[in-house]
Amino acid sequence: MRDIHGIHHLGILTRDLDGLERAYTSFGFTLSPRSRHLLGGRPGEAPVPGCTANRCALFGGSYIELLGIVDESAPDPWRTKAMADEYEGFRLLNLDTDDAEAADRRLTGAGLRTSGVLELERDIDTAQGARTVRARAVHIDPRSTPEGSVGIAQHLTREYVHQPRYLGHPNGARGLSAVLMVADDDEFDAIRDRYAAMLRTAPGRRGPVAVLDAATARLEIVRASDAEEVLPGEPAPASSYLAAMTVVVDDVDHARKTVENGGTPTRTVGDGFFVSARHAHGAGLFFAAD
Incomplete structure (x- = not known):
């Protein structure tokens, strides 16, 4: 348990x-x-x-x-x-x-x-x-x-x-499903293994990203040398850092219009969209339907 x-x-x-x-x-x-x-x-x-x-x-x-x-x-x-x-x-x-x-x-x-x-x-x-x-x-x-x-x-x-x-949000947000962190290449193995021990789970892979599943969310870890592939153009405030979170929304198109109507630019990522950490006080925001 x-x-x-x-x-x-x-x-x-x-x-x-x-x-x-x-x-x-x-x-x-x-x-x-x-x-x-x-x-x-x-x-x-x-x-x-x-x-x-x-x-x-x-x-x-x-x-x-x-x-x-x-x-x-x-x-x-x-x-x-x-x-x-x-x-x-x-x-x-x-x-x-x-x-x-x-x-x-x-x-x-x-x-x-x-x-x-x-x-x-x-x-x-x-x-x-x-x-x-x-x-x-x-x-x-x-x-x-x-x-x-x-x-x-x-x-x-x-x-x-x-x-x-x-609990009701104009953008339709209803939860957090993931955290993405960037690990210095020399620290990557230790960080991944520490979270694997904390969560009692074995890491999987999705491209360059190590994925650790908990019961209700997942942690994602990418080497700093691969970060540009996952977070192109994003700031790197430290050698290892918490980079982004994934917000689950009811309707991606509605959420995107809400964010953009508030004056913040977005970019398409997979089936969702992304708000840069530059516009979100240091936290990249992925918005996805699940």
Whole structure:
């Protein structure tokens, strides 16, 4: 039985949360209201007000987090400011679990260094009034994940996050099906093997891309020397990096018109289309029907 099922959420980090919100609204995403984070820095430590806030494009299972540093003077127990100092953009990959403690035990048993289980809270409005979102997270030691900030996350109050009123999107988006990362040629084998161990799955191939299937999504990894074949003309912010995500939509043509009517150019990719990371605050966006 798998303790990691797929994508919990993907995060785009910025110091310009207003601009990031405007861009993703123009793409046709409905965003949840802005919410400040309460973060715990160590296992068992009570969460404290942190330097970040977010808005989210929610799909009922997974979501895109628009994560902004909104108070430079506030505590930063998850070292978000240092991450932004390196570069802003698609920086966070969180995989989904129903049991953070069990996942943490298995990953540490497999030789991965982790943060242990951390607590996260944030207050939000619901149709029933103010409520506190609670979650658990396990961070993989960032020294072993050059591609980005990688973790495992567990909802404790999923119903407060994925509220029905935020699940309808003008572009018809209904989920996340894949993450594409670029790996430095010398790091490719180690990155691929690490995710294979995390997901308990053997990698397959699709052209130059290694594909690892989880229960509800897939991870795709391409060597930096082959990246131009998959992501022609796209920026490379680091030697290894999270490059793009695939958004599943009801109708590709409708989604494309929505994005283009918002002022963003697109290009055809297979049966879907692509928005460059240059226009999406550092996260390439594939839109596909499935």
